[in-house]
Amino acid sequence: MANKSYNIYIVGLGGQGVLTIGDLISDVAIKKGYDVNFYPTKGMSQRGGFVQGQIRIGCPEVGPNIPPKGADLVIAMERSEALKAVRFMKPKGDFVLYGLVWAPTAVMLGKADYPSLDEVKGELEATGANVLILDPELLPEYNGLKVRENLFVLGAAMARSGLKDILSVEDIARGIKETWPKGAEENLFAFECGYKAAQS
Amino acid sequence: MTKKIVSGNEAVAYAALRSGVNVITGYPGTPSSEVIGSLMKMGKIEGTKIEWSTNEKVAVEIAATAAWAGKRSLCTMKMSGLNVAYDSLIGIAFSGCIGGMVIYVCDDPGVTTGMCEQDTRGFALMSDMVMLDPKSVQESYDFIKYAFELSEEIQYPVFVRSVTNVAQSHSSVDIEERVMPNLDAPVVKKDINKYAKAGAVMCMNQHRELIDGLQKAAAILEKKGINKLALAGAKGGIGLITTGVCNGYIDEALDIAAEYGCKIDNLSTLRVSASVPYPVKEIQDLLRHCAIVVVVEENDPYIEREAYVQAHTIGVNTKIIGKLDKTLSRVGSFSAIHAAKALCKACNVELPAEAIEYGKEAAAKCTARPITCCAGCPHRGTYMAINKAVKNAKYKKEEVIVTGDIGCTILGMNPPFNTVWMEISMGASIPCAHGFVYAGVDKPVIATIGDSTFFHGGMPGLINAIQHNMNMTAIIMDNGWTAMTGMQVNPNTAHEFQVEGCKNVDLVNVVKGMGVDNLFVVDPYNLAETTAALDQALALPGLKVIVARRECAIQANRRKVKYALITVDYDKCNSCKSCINTTGCPAITLGENGIIIDPKQCNGCGLCAQTCNKSAIVREVI
Numbered sequence: 001m002a003n004k005s006y007n008i009y010i011v012g013l014g015g016q017g018v019l020t021i022g023d024l025i026s027d028v029a030i031k032k033g034y035d036v037n038f039y040p041t042k043g044m045s046q047r048g049g050f051v052q053g054q055i056r057i058g059c060p061e062v063g064p065n066i067p068p069k070g071a072d073l074v075i076a077m078e079r080s081e082a083l084k085a086v087r088f089m090k091p092k093g094d095f096v097l098y099g100l101v102w103a104p105t106a107v108m109l110g111k112a113d114y115p116s117l118d119e120v121k122g123e124l125e126a127t128g129a130n131v132l133i134l135d136p137e138l139l140p141e142y143n144g145l146k147v148r149e150n151l152f153v154l155g156a157a158m159a160r161s162g163l164k165d166i167l168s169v170e171d172i173a174r175g176i177k178e179t180w181p182k183g184a185e186e187n188l189f190a191f192e193c194g195y196k197a198a199q200s
Numbered sequence: 201m202t203k204k205i206v207s208g209n210e211a212v213a214y215a216a217l218r219s220g221v222n223v224i225t226g227y228p229g230t231p232s233s234e235v236i237g238s239l240m241k242m243g244k245i246e247g248t249k250i251e252w253s254t255n256e257k258v259a260v261e262i263a264a265t266a267a268w269a270g271k272r273s274l275c276t277m278k279m280s281g282l283n284v285a286y287d288s289l290i291g292i293a294f295s296g297c298i299g300g301m302v303i304y305v306c307d308d309p310g311v312t313t314g315m316c317e318q319d320t321r322g323f324a325l326m327s328d329m330v331m332l333d334p335k336s337v338q339e340s341y342d343f344i345k346y347a348f349e350l351s352e353e354i355q356y357p358v359f360v361r362s363v364t365n366v367a368q369s370h371s372s373v374d375i376e377e378r379v380m381p382n383l384d385a386p387v388v389k390k391d392i393n394k395y396a397k398a399g400a401v402m403c404m405n406q407h408r409e410l411i412d413g414l415q416k417a418a419a420i421l422e423k424k425g426i427n428k429l430a431l432a433g434a435k436g437g438i439g440l441i442t443t444g445v446c447n448g449y450i451d452e453a454l455d456i457a458a459e460y461g462c463k464i465d466n467l468s469t470l471r472v473s474a475s476v477p478y479p480v481k482e483i484q485d486l487l488r489h490c491a492i493v494v495v496v497e498e499n500d501p502y503i504e505r506e507a508y509v510q511a512h513t514i515g516v517n518t519k520i521i522g523k524l525d526k527t528l529s530r531v532g533s534f535s536a537i538h539a540a541k542a543l544c545k546a547c548n549v550e551l552p553a554e555a556i557e558y559g560k561e562a563a564a565k566c567t568a569r570p571i572t573c574c575a576g577c578p579h580r581g582t583y584m585a586i587n588k589a590v591k592n593a594k595y596k597k598e599e600v601i602v603t604g605d606i607g608c609t610i611l612g613m614n615p616p617f618n619t620v621w622m623e624i625s626m627g628a629s630i631p632c633a634h635g636f637v638y639a640g641v642d643k644p645v646i647a648t649i650g651d652s653t654f655f656h657g658g659m660p661g662l663i664n665a666i667q668h669n670m671n672m673t674a675i676i677m678d679n680g681w682t683a684m685t686g687m688q689v690n691p692n693t694a695h696e697f698q699v700e701g702c703k704n705v706d707l708v709n710v711v712k713g714m715g716v717d718n719l720f721v722v723d724p725y726n727l728a729e730t731t732a733a734l735d736q737a738l739a740l741p742g743l744k745v746i747v748a749r750r751e752c753a754i755q756a757n758r759r760k761v762k763y764a765l766i767t768v769d770y771d772k773c774n775s776c777k778s779c780i781n782t783t784g785c786p787a788i789t790l791g792e793n794g795i796i797i798d799p800k801q802c803n804g805c806g807l808c809a810q811t812c813n814k815s816a817i818v819r820e821v822i
Contacts, residue, residue: 023370027205030371035371036371036372038371039369039370040370046574047574049569050569059452062452063335063365063449063536064365067452067535067536068559070535083563083566084562086562087558087559103567105786106615107567109780109781109790114567115565115566123565
């Protein structure tokens with residue numbers, strides 16, 4: 001397998017399936033013959049707590065931590081949390097933000113600030129990356145229920161980032177089928193919708 | 201052999217099985233818990249005894265005598281756990297072992313788990329024990345296997361020390377088949393000169409032999425070439441020493457340094473994978489070869505200090521760059537940027553602070569998310585009751601000290617409760633309260649502690665408080681599980697959830713048996729009952745113990761337990777937000793017509809309903 005190295009930083013909140021897509025990408029990349037190290041950080045996290053994953057693909061000897069400006073692809077699953085990923089974004093890399101707003105209690109009570117979309121967008125663009133912001137309104141339904149947002153965002157990332165030079169849509173689709181033999185159809189639908197949303 | 205994607209911790213578990221391990225003990229502690237956690241998920245493993253012990257000291261004692269009986273044993277813990285185990289471990293090191301004994305400990309540079317950063321290499325040095333430092337998931341597997349062999353060869357226990365980002369990384373490893381443990385009848389030799397300490401001669405002899413044992417290990421490790429020295433180019437160039445996880449950052453660091461104008465050809469390297477005993481010969485060879493040596497290691501500069509010692513010993517003037525010259529920090533976890541900074545320094549180039557600090561300003565704008573209790577957490581009721589009782593007794597919150605302890609029970613320090621004041625270590629809450637009373641604090645003092653923490657290290661403190669008849673209140677928040685580390689069983693876990701063949705030790709009986717006169721057992725879901733117990737406790741003299749007993753909501757949720765149906769009466773809800781302000785429950789949000797309760801998260805604990813003074817939240821028992 002080509003020894004092209006590729007680093008992915010994923011950030012979001014507990015319950016969003018951040019680590020699930022980390023597992024999926026790592027799994028698929030390992031099956032394709034890449035050296036992979038996936039370091040998920042959940043620490044004390046819980047539903048709604050900070051979660052991050054660092055995936056390092058294609059380096060036989062590499063430490064778990066991505067250095068500043070070291071991520072070819074950033075996937076951020078929540079607007080405010082995306083600011084934590086700025087540090088890792090490689091200039092000219094790809095930044096995919098799912099613009100969900102998940103306000104903590106203090107914000108809900110008006111006791112703390114929450115960054116505006118423009119503010120976040122400004123920070124992301126200042127990294128020099130190609131920025132794609134997905135409106136959560138775009139999240140489709142399957143049989144009347146909203147699909148998994150993580151696979152939707154992964155689909156968008158596949159369409160619009162260098163990840164497609166590492167893994168193919170078919171590779172990921174195969175991974176989805178293997179991970180969820182029962183929910184394959186729904187999850188493939190979520191993935192494909194994300195892919196199409198990013199193309200349009 | 202099968203290729204499997206495993207975490208560093210799982211790799212340790214598989215390597216121990218491959219090594220024919222007889223006994224595995226430990227106490228949960230992130231980031232080390234998945235070793236025993238993954239083994240317990242494998243079902244019954246014939247021939248190997250695996251347990252969560254009451255605490256790390258107990259765990260290491262069990263593992264030691266299994267090894268003294270000629271069996272192979274593994275003991276796992278996080279770095280703070282080693283502090284607990286160490287009282288025994290140093291004695292075990294003096295005695296040595298017969299069967300292979302491996303201590304697997306995880307350090308946490310960068311504090312992902314909210315405990316003091318500490319560099320376990322210091323303990324290995326103090327007890328003259330070998331310490332292997334895997335840099336990856338694969339090495340975690342390889343080093344555990346080797347540690348068993350080495351331990352048997354030198355007849356002393358061996359450390360394998362991981363760090364969070366290795367222990368929790370996932371990677372592909374070739375997992376070999378399990379080797380059945382040696383199930384021959386144990387041979388235990390009576391030998392007080394080896395296994396007892398009371399006697400200056402025997403104890404000093406043990407010390408001498410221990411030091412010799414480490415010398416022997418140094419020779420074995422050097423012959424094996426576990427620490428990889430690669431001298432490059434002519435003499436007078438730059439050398440780099442890295443240890444453990446930092447061994448993986450070298451190539452990347454060179455690339456980053458080149459971006460900043462430091463093109464280093466012919467970098468000599470020493471990758472340290474066994475930090476204790478120090479790789480003296482390799483360090484000396486590198487110092488002789490290089491004009492400058494850069495040392496990159498997380499936390500404390502142990503190898504760097506040894507480099508100064510060895511430079512002095514062999515009489516070279518090699519310049520050393522690392523932490524002692526303040527280039528790198530003793531705090532936090534590293535990435536390649538830190539190694540690059542030190543390499544740039546070797547080239548007389550100052551890496552701009554911006555290169556390391558990049559993006560931190562943006563991150564600072566991110567909304568804070570203080571960790572709080574899960575929806576349905578029984579601890580919520582206890583914090584609410586404490587706050588209420590303090591108010592009922594006409595004290596200000598700032599007047600009543602509430603000491604805290606390790607685990608989920610510390611979450612009471614965060615909003616909206618702001619109840620708990622401090623934490624030190626496992627079981628410290630009760631002696632901390634005791635100390636405040638001795639100091640002359642004339643307002644009530646309350647200690648809070650979880651059930652697993654109580655059994656781990658809380659009991660001596662409570663017995664002491666009982667004996668000295670302290671005027672204070674201890675609340676044992678009993679949720680039946682060791683929750684924060686991922687739901688392990690503890691002595692107090694209900695009988696039906698105990699591992700087969702184990703029995704439940706009832707916490708209330710234990711406390712009663714200790715001789716507590718004023719004991720209250722309450723359900724923290726019942727705010728009135730819990731508050732009433734606290735009202736009484738704050739008024740009574742002497743020692744009071746309240747056991748607030750209700751199963752952890754996460755564990756109950758896994759069995760789909762719903763206690764009630766909670767609905768909102770929108771005719772009554774005036775969006776006063778009092779329920780949100782008091783409970784901070786993540787299942788409650790503010791909608792346009794009043795509060796909204798997420799039925800997926802809500803388990804019907806009903807604490808919100810008990811705080812609503814408009815009776816707008818309705819609890820219906822299902």
